[in-house]
Amino acid sequence: SDIVAKIKPEKILETVLRTPIQLEVGELLGTSRELSGILANAIKPKSLPNDSKIEAHSVWTKTRGLLIKIAMHCDGQAINAIIDTGSQLNIVNKHVWKTIINRPIDI
Numbered sequence: 001s002d003i004v005a006k007i008k009p010e011k012i013l014e015t016v017l018r019t020p021i022q023l024e025v026g027e028l029l030g031t032s033r034e035l036s037g038i039l040a041n042a043i044k045p046k047s048l049p050n051d052s053k054i055e056a057h058s059v060w061t062k063t064r065g066l067l068i069k070i071a072m073h074c075d076g077q078a079i080n081a082i083i084d085t086g087s088q089l090n091i092v093n094k095h096v097w098k099t100i101i102n103r104p105i106d107i
Contacts, residue, residue, distance in 0.1 A: 056068050056069065056083075057070075067082050067083065068083040070082075074101050092105070
């Protein structure tokens with residue numbers, strides 16, 4: 001027919017693919033395993049470069065037992081931290097927070 005002769009499937013497909021639609025993120029991710037994997041990789045914390053060296057030492061305290069002491073950097077500034085894996089709070093010196101870390105925290 002004349003109508004079939006005038007229709008170009010590639011043009012229809014291009015129009016469909018460019019048409020905005022509204023759907024939930026879960027619906028979108030549920031339809032594509034590949035897309036789910038790409039999103040998961042994009043939001044996954046990145047590992048340190050191979051040339052990065054992490055050095056940790058143990059510190060024995062009278063009241064808390066064995067703790068981990070680590071030298072780290074925040075925006076290029078060196079910070080010495082003590083990691084207490086059993087602690088329910090993260091505590092930072094106010095001066096270090098204001099001058100080096102400079103990020104929002106709960107007070």
